[in-house]
Amino acid sequence: MFTRVRLTVFLVLSLLVASMFYAGGLSAQEDEPTPWFVLLLNSETKEMAKVYLDGTVETSTFPVPGGTDVAKTFSADGNLMALSVYDEARDDNFLYIHDFSSGTTYDYDINASIGAFSPDGTRFVCQINYYPGVEGADASPPEWALWVIDVSSGAVVYQINADTFDMEEYGLTYGAFPYVFDFPTPDEVIFLVAPSTGPLPAYRWVLSTNTFEPVEAYGKIEFHALGDEKVWLDVSEDWPLDETLPMSGYPTNAVMYANETDESYLIFSAPAVGSVVFINEGQQIAVSKLTYDAETYEIFTEWVVLDRDGTVSPLMWVGDGYHRPINAPGGYLEMLASESVQTVVYHQMETGDATELWRAEGSGWRVMWSPPVQAEDLEPFAPLYLTD
Numbered sequence: 001m002f003t004r005v006r007l008t009v010f011l012v013l014s015l016l017v018a019s020m021f022y023a024g025g026l027s028a029q030e031d032e033p034t035p036w037f038v039l040l041l042n043s044e045t046k047e048m049a050k051v052y053l054d055g056t057v058e059t060s061t062f063p064v065p066g067g068t069d070v071a072k073t074f075s076a077d078g079n080l081m082a083l084s085v086y087d088e089a090r091d092d093n094f095l096y097i098h099d100f101s102s103g104t105t106y107d108y109d110i111n112a113s114i115g116a117f118s119p120d121g122t123r124f125v126c127q128i129n130y131y132p133g134v135e136g137a138d139a140s141p142p143e144w145a146l147w148v149i150d151v152s153s154g155a156v157v158y159q160i161n162a163d164t165f166d167m168e169e170y171g172l173t174y175g176a177f178p179y180v181f182d183f184p185t186p187d188e189v190i191f192l193v194a195p196s197t198g199p200l201p202a203y204r205w206v207l208s209t210n211t212f213e214p215v216e217a218y219g220k221i222e223f224h225a226l227g228d229e230k231v232w233l234d235v236s237e238d239w240p241l242d243e244t245l246p247m248s249g250y251p252t253n254a255v256m257y258a259n260e261t262d263e264s265y266l267i268f269s270a271p272a273v274g275s276v277v278f279i280n281e282g283q284q285i286a287v288s289k290l291t292y293d294a295e296t297y298e299i300f301t302e303w304v305v306l307d308r309d310g311t312v313s314p315l316m317w318v319g320d321g322y323h324r325p326i327n328a329p330g331g332y333l334e335m336l337a338s339e340s341v342q343t344v345v346y347h348q349m350e351t352g353d354a355t356e357l358w359r360a361e362g363s364g365w366r367v368m369w370s371p372p373v374q375a376e377d378l379e380p381f382a383p384l385y386l387t388d
Contacts, residue, residue: 034371035053036373040344047062081098082096083096093111126147128146130143146160165178178203181202182225200218200219222275227282227374232255242291245290252273254266254273255276268384270287273289286315289304308382330349334347
């Protein structure tokens with residue numbers, strides 16, 4: 001029997017250690033704003049580092065046995081972390097949720113892939129792992145299922161499966177599987193369906209009515225949402241497209257944008273675009289433009305900043321190599337890595353200053369999470385039009 005539902009709770013960190021690590025952070029007093037930080041993890045040593053913009057660093061140990069090298073998802077306030085970890089004794093992957101403020105780890109005894117937390121963190125939606133055709137597996141369940149569980153009790157509050165959501169009814173290939181993407185409101189779950197030859201089809205599951213409707217953009221390349229705003233990459237036939245790059249997936253030349261109106265439009269184009277991400281509290285976006293040298297077989301990346309009025313300027317870096325900016329108050333973070341040293345640098349957009357916030361010997365460090373941050377009363381990004 002591969003799918004079980006049993007909730008066991010064990011303390012992984014003492015309450016004292018948990019309260020020390022989160023003091024002044026996620027569990028700050030309600031009348032004191034939480035300072036922004038980035039949470040780093042060393043998958044080799046299990047060390048964690050919480051790095052603040054003033055250079056303060058708090059360290060701790062990863063609280064769940066195993067799991068440093070698997071994907072993780074966090075609640076909106078960062079207090080809860082979900083991950084699916086292989087358990088050798090049970091010979092399978094199981095869902096764990098860790099509560100940083102109390103130091104408690106919940107082992108739900110559920111074969112599930114990680115999914116998404118509801119906005120208030122009280123519920124979690126996950127994809128249940130069934131194994132049709134595998135020797136010894138329970139053959140009675142449907143091929144797949146999505147469960148919404150209560151975080152504190154592990155009770156299944158809502159569920160759908162292959163019997164209740166007919167893929168073929170929505171024009172999807174038989175044998176396709178859903179993948180949880182987001183839990184944007186208490187009553188809505190967004191999931192994608194794979195495999196697909198292009199952008200993954202996306203659907204909104206309305207929990208209270210158990211109904212479904214297709215939604216746009218979520219399955220597109222490099223989709224990112226910040227508040228009511230969304231950006232992603234796509235293809236525009238009206239603008240030049242470089243199809244020579246040896247890339248997985250399909251080439252893109254357009255950055256698309258939508259806000260609360262859900263009306264999407266083009267805001268940036270280059271013959272080959274690789275990445276897009278919000279920076280500077282969402283006031284700007286960073287875009288990577290790609291060029292390919294057919295003689296040396298090298299792909300070169302140039303990052304630029306797009307302002308809301310359509311102005312484009314270079315994005316500044318301290319080091320060379322692979323980069324991906326991290327949205328932060330007043331600017332963005334850059335993580336630099338070499339064989340012996342890793343650093344985090346804070347770039348301030350207004351002053352152009354670049355400040356090293358953290359440095360560690362060795363390797364294995366990566367960004368695990370940072371709180372989403374968005375400025376208020378932002379004007380929409382200007383549309384990009386063709387000109388004669």
